[in-house]
Amino acid sequence: MMQPLPWNDLQDFLAVARAGQIARAAAHLGVDATTVGRRLRRLEARLGRTLFEQTREGQVLTEAGETLLAQVEAMQHAADRIDARPDSGALSGLLRVSVSEGFGTWLVAQHLHDFAARHPALTIDLVASSGFLSPSKREADLAVLLARPAQGPVVASKLADYALHLYASAHYIARHGAPTHATLARDHRLVGYIPDLLYSPELRYLREVDADLAPRLRSSSINAQARLVASGAGVGVLPHFIAGADPALVRVMPDVAITRAFWLVTHRDTRQLRRVRAFRAWLVDLVTRHRAQLSGDQPVAASAPAAANPASAR
Secondary structure (H helix, E strand, C coil), X not given: CCCCCCHHHHHHHHHHHHHXXXXXXXXXXXXXXXXXXXXXXXXXXXXXXXXXXXXXCCEEECHHHHHHHHXXXXXXXXXXXXXXCCCCCCCCEEEEEEXXXXXXXXXXXXXXHHHHHHCCCEEEEEEEEXXXXXXXXXXXXXXXXXXXXXXXXXXXXXXXXXXXXXXXXXXXXXXXXXXXXXXHHHHCCEEECCHHHCCCXXXXXXXXXXXXXXXXXXXXXXXXXXXXXXXXXXXXXXXXXXXXXXXXXEEECCCCCEEEEEEEEEECCCCCCHHHHHHHHHHHHHXXXXXXXXXXXXXXCXXXXXXXXXXXXX
16 A cells, blocks of 8 residues: 655645745755755655656746645645634744835835734745746745736736836936936936846836936846935936835926836635735735825925036036
C-alpha cells in the first residue's frame, strides 16, 4: 500500500509554486534551498511525475504540477479553516498581496499595522515592486493591478481612480523657471520610466502630456523618480498620493491631469477564504477613507514659487 505523501513536502511544493523560484520559496520557509530542492525531487519520484520545468526565471509548473497545485491548495485551505478557530474568529496562515511599488509603499504599508494588529496570527507578505504577481497563477492571494485582467479565472473590481500631475521641486523652479507647454520639451530635463522596462502600458504617462516627450533621467522605480524630482533633478509625472505628501514637490502646469485606476483582483477559487475577504474589506475601507489623497482633491503641500531670477529662466 502506498504511504501517504509527507505534508511538509507538499507545503514546500506549494511554496515553490507560489514563489516561482526554489530560492525565494526557501527564504520564505526559513530553510536551505538545497533542502527544498531535495524534497521536490523526492515528491516527484513518489508521484512519478515532473511537477516543474526549469526556466531562466525559475520554476514553472507542468500540467501535472498544475493539477497537484489545485489539490494541495484545497488541502491548505481546509487546514487554514481548521486553524482559524471559529469560536475566536482568529485568522492564521499566509496572506500574500501584490501591489504596485508606489501604492504599496505610500498607502498600504503606512496603514498595514492596523490590519496586522487585528490578526496577529496571520503572516502577511506585501509584495510592493515594479511588477505584479498573478492571482490567476495563484502567485498571490490578492493583487492591486493597473488594468482589469482581460482573461483568467479571476474576479476583478475597480478599487479606486487616482490622479497624476507634473511636479518639480521649488529649488528646480527657482533655478530654471516653471515649465510651460512651450518650454517643457525644449528647456527642461524630464524624469520618467525606462521604456523597455515598463511592466504595464498604463505607465506611459508622458505621452499624454506630449507625444514627443522623452525622459532623460529614467528609473523603473516610482519612488526613485519621486526622489529625483524632489532633489531638483528635473520635472516628472507623479501620483498625487506620493507628491502631495512631500513639501519639496510643487505641481506645475496645473492643466495637466492624468487619471489611472487601481483594480482589485482575486482568484475565483480563493476569494471566499476568510483571510482574503478580511483583507479585501480592510483595503476597500482604507481606500475609501483616503480617496481624496488618491484623487488629488487634497491640496499639495506648496504652491509654485516664481523663479529667483526671471531673466535666467530657460
